[in-house]
Amino acid sequence: MSGVLGRNAALAFLDRRFFEHITVSDAWLRSVREAATRGAVVYVLRSESLVDVLALSHLVERFKLPPLRFAQDTNLGLLEPLGRTWLDTLLSRGSTVAQRLERAIEGGGSAVLFLKRPPTVLDTSFAARMRGKSEGDEALVALMKLQREQGKTVLLVPQTFIWSRRPDSRGHDLIDLAFGSREYPGPVRTAMQFLINYRSVDFRAGEVIDLGAFLREAGDEPDEALTRRLTYALLTRLERERRAILGPAKKPADRVREEVLRSPKLQATIRELGGEDPSAQHALLTKAHEMLRTMEAAPSHDGHRALKVALDAVSARIYGSIEIDRAGLERVRAAATQGTVVFLPSHKSHMDYVMLSSVLSEAHIQLPLVAAGDNLAFFPLGSLFRRGGAFFIRRSFKGDRLYAAVVDAYLRRLLRDGHALEVFLEGGRSRTGKLLPPRVGLLAMICDAALALPHRQVTFVPVSLGYERLLEERSYQRELTGGDKRKENARSLIRGTQALGGFYGQMNVQFGDFLTLDQVRAEMSLPAGDTLADEPRRALVRRLAHLAMAEINRVTSVTAAAVTAMALLSEGRRGVAWSTLLASSRQIVAALERRGTRMSAGLRGRDGALSEDAIREAVGLFAQADLCVERGSDSGDESLFAVPDEKRLALTLSKNSIVHFxxxxxxxxxxxxxxxxxxxxxxxxxxxxxxxxxxxxxxxxxxxxxxxxxxxxxxxxxxxxxxxxxxxxxxxxxxxxxxxxxxxxxxxxxxxxxxxxxxxxxxxxxxxxxxxxxxxxxxxxxxxxxxxxxxxxxxxxxxxxxxxxxxxxxxxxxxxxxxxxxxxxxxxxxxxxxxxxxxxxxxxxxxxxxxxxxxxxxxx
Structure with missing residues (x-):
């Protein structure tokens, strides 16, 4: 196709109806504009798609980028306005790909080409009739020739539109055969995905490739070899972007179990425990299979959506908005394109299990599989969590070598397959508002698995999950004062709904500096490589755990509720006048600011000073929960705020979120x-x-x-x-x-x-x-x-x-x-x-x- 994609009536309708809502990151816009100042921009799509070309043409027009003057093997003449574009279309007949590309680029425009054409049964006869149908090889060769002969800088910008959030699948069924796979959909499947999911499209760009620099680095390799290398580099960048959103291709559950049970370490443990007796080994293998079925996650797109709907319903009723570290979220997105991400969040509430996943889902980042305690596997919550990506493990499996080996093999398989993971280092929920010492059993297994994958980048992400008030406040107070922890079950779930009648303030998610095993090894002066002796490996895991916990503490957001709770409880006063409370709050915030702590957005007013309204709202939050009482005065004196003795412990939960500072x-x-x-x-x-x-x-x-x-x-x-x-x-x-x-x-x-x-x-x-x-x-x-x-x-x-x-x-x-x-x-x-x-x-x-x-x- 040559000629600018005009905005005729049909395209204008498509823009308004389907493409106007597509969000574009500032980083993408800066990247493309910067590339356009350096040379010709060539967008690269992973597979042929008319829908993708139309969407891209809309974005080019919307942001006043160099106009599209070439789209490989795509005829949009019927959608273009009459006039010059029709003439260009007629003139381009008989031209080679190289000629059309050269004409488009020399005219100051941009181009779009695809790397693969999806093979499907229904499209075969149609495709055979389409003259000029090709994959991206011919266009890439033409671009390399143009780069060499004219010296014009050509920038290849890998682009991907993801119209469905359902992950790709290993293996193909009849639908894939007929309409193409989710990974490489044919026209019919692309159209269906587009019509169903156009409101939630993901638009991502891979790292830009400077074609001139690529050719200089390659030297005198033949074009055929260069084309293969360039195609591989582009597909790799696009695949990283897809995997960062969708995660790895989905396998059937029985195949995952089979791969886990074939783990050499697990097999060695079974042989050691069963001795030479084949029947004993078979019994242990059967037992391991049952352990795995009880443990395994069964993530599904519908399960994730159901959990998000549930969280949104609960949070809308009892919590305000979630304050999110947006810069940290972008760093997570970048890390997800480079390898596997292991999230290490704080753990104060059952809400933790779904809050981080909800934030990642909203940002269109691969959702992690979450290590949850088997106490949450009860009906119906367990089934919902399992479909939402939770796998259930015992709180302790000390002394049960078979169970430990099954957990280890399962984690290794998840990591090897490329799943993001979420592990709570504290083990159980903290009942105090402070971090608990790390329990490193699962982390050690993950580190061992990561060490066995030296070419896979595994990034550990400390995450602070914060709440102004905890949903479990009452049950925690009962446990803190000596009451036994109640077992989670359907009855406790119903009983817990009583908490849905109050308001619990804001939630927040903050990301710390990322950690890698290579980084920690270097700090500890441990040798490089995929093997470590037992003691250095244990030391590495302990150091990683403590560094992660320190990062969680460092990035914890200071909220108005935490500051107010600390001021109310200070020095054991039974009552605090409003002016004293405000002065104490200002002193606390000033001390925290000197330490460079992160402040909640609502804590300060427009002038940068502590917001009196924020402190007043926090007092109201506690008063509504009967954690403090306001005492007025008939004589006109200012109000006093008193904390009943029996409520001081509950208020400490909020204070303790910042006491570590x-x-x-x-x-x-x-x-x-x-x-x-x-x-x-x-x-x-x-x-x-x-x-x-x-x-x-x-x-x-x-x-x-x-x-x-x-x-x-x-x-x-x-x-x-x-x-x-x-x-x-x-x-x-x-x-x-x-x-x-x-x-x-x-x-x-x-x-x-x-x-x-x-x-x-x-x-x-x-x-x-x-x-x-x-x-x-x-x-x-x-x-x-x-x-x-x-x-x-x-x-x-x-x-x-x-x-x-x-x-x-x-x-x-x-x-x-x-x-x-x-x-x-x-x-x-x-x-x-x-x-x-x-x-x-x-x-x-x-x-x-x-x-x-x-x-x-x-x-x-």
Whole structure:
């Protein structure tokens, strides 16, 4: 076809009816315009499609790009306006592809060609009658000749229109034979896909190829070889774009199972467990098959759509909009075109299972298969999740080698096939609002599989999933105060719908810096290659896990609800005046801004300052849930906002989403106060030792950075506080208070920050007091936690503990782990006992005394 594609009445109708809604990224527009300034733009489509050419012509016209003057083997004369284009069509008859291409490019236009023509039964006779029908070889040879002889720069821009979100399939059925596959649809199938899905078309461009640079790099290879190489390069770029949206071609479920069960590692495990007995091996293989059927995902396009509809219905009722890190999402899109993506999100809610997939679906990015606990496999939710891409695994499979081998083989197959994965490093949902320590079992299997695929780029993407209020708020509060976790089933699902009557604020999705095994190996100075000894491999996995968790913490978005919750709970005040609440919120935000944290879009007003409306809305959010109460005044005084004692723990869930930003400074603050900084300066070395003691105590409570040593992190924190004016470090190595910051004296600021750790110190105190129960003999860990909660309750009622939120079961559990780590306790088959010499009535109190010595003077 030669001549500009005119906008006659028929084309104008198509534009308005079918093509006007096609969205184009700014990156694509910049890329094509930049290419047009360098030379001739030639769009390359993977297969012949009149619909694609029409859509592309619309975009070229819409964005005033160089007009299309050549479309390979496509006759649009009937759709063009009368006049010059008819004359051009007549003149072009008998011309070769090379002549028509040259005429189009020399005239300042662009061209479009295709690489493959779909073979179908119904199209064969028609295609045979079409003169000039070809694949892209002839056009590519003509372009190479034009590039060599005239020296005009030719830029090849791979383009793909995806009219159906259903993945391609391995193997072909009668429909594929008749109408072409989804991958290479014939005209009839293309038309049907277009008419059904035109409102959700995906338009993507691969990396531009400079034909001149390609030829210079190739040297003196013959045109036939160059054409094959160029076609392969273009198809590879287009395939990457398709796979980044659709994922790998779908296989029948029985074929996937067969491939998993043939895994050499799984077969070796079966032979080892079954010995030489063929019947025992067969029984183990049958058992592995049943495990796999129970575990496997069954993703379908309809399943994904059903889950998205369900999420949209729920979120529209109880949540506001989802705030999305758009720049991070574009980085995810780019990573998906280069290889396999493994998402590592935080895990605070059952909403996590579908929220990330919903965001990716909206952005038309390949949806991951999600590792979910088998507690969610109950009817009907399990079936819906399975079709939405979830596969179900046990929380623990320690001691079951066959099950572990099946999981490992399944993950290897998924990764080898090119599926994106979503794995929650924390294992279960965090009930505290903070990140839990990573559990690396599944990650280790994924890393092993990735190491076995050295030519596949596997990118690990840390993701922070945030909520202003959690849907599970009530159940979490019950569990935090000692109640047992209820098993998920249909009844609990119905019971959970009671939460749908409230409003839970905003959700947000943030993406951290991506990680690769090569990058982490280089940082650890581990040798390159696809094999590692056991210990270096375990160290690699642990480092990757901690780096991912640190990234999640770093990119967590600061919301108005989190800031307001922290201000309401600060320093244990029973009531906070509006002006005080606002001032505290401003100080919190100012401190966070100095640390470069990400702020929720609604947190600041147009002038860049903290939005009073955002804080007022957050207070209203909590008041609507009865988490705080507003007390007015007949005398005209400003309102007071009070948090009932029994609601402080629930409010802590929101506060804890940002508490990690202050932990380093809070440890220094507690150390300063504990060493008596109120009376003067304290030696830097003593402060460092005290802060290190506190860090070790809280090693199971908070996620500390793994990229630097304690000494480096301490120096960094001290330097930051000195730069801000909070502290002064003398040349003689003494640390004292500075001029102050954010309108507060330094001592006042230090006390406020130290107060953030007080609930944890108090909770650990209750756990230390409860250790006296072990003098009588060992006790099951679960029972000791329960008894420690009761001890803490008595301490609270007697006035020893000043904060109700200190009595949280996870805090007690972390304290016991810390005492075990410090050598006070030992675990023998699930029972805890005191380690001599702390196993007597007189000596066990030493543990409590050592802990109390770390408290600030007025900490209790």
């Amino acid at each position: 202050f932990v380093a400074e809070a440890l220094v603050a507690v150390g300063l106060l504990g060493l008596g900084a109120t009376a003067g300066e304290v030696p830097r070395d003593e402060l460092s030792e005290r802060v290190q003691q506190l860090s070790r105590l809280f090693k199971f409570e908070f996620m500390f950075r793994a990229d630097k040593s304690f000494a480096e992190l301490f120096d960094e924190t001290l330097g930051r506080l000195a730069d801000e004016g909070v502290l002064v470090v003398s040349p003689g190595g003494l640390v004292g208070y500075g001029a102050g910051v954010d309108g507060l004296s330094s001592e006042r600021w230090v006390r406020a920050v130290a107060d953030l750790l007080l609930p944890y110190l108090l909770g650990y105190w209750a756990a230390a007091r409860a250790l006296a129960l072990l003098v009588r003999g060992p006790m099951a860990r679960r029972e000791l936690v329960r008894r420690a909660m009761a001890v803490g309750e008595r301490m609270y009622l007697s006035g020893e503990l000043s904060r109700r939120e200190a009595l949280a079961r996870p805090t007690i559990e972390s304290a016991l782990r810390a005492f075990e780590d410090q050598g006070y306790l030992r675990d023998d088959a699930g029972k805890l006992s005191l380690v001599p010499p702390f196993d007597t009535t007189d000596t066990v109190s030493v543990i409590e005394g050592k802990l109390r010595a770390l408290f600030p003077p007025e900490g209790a």
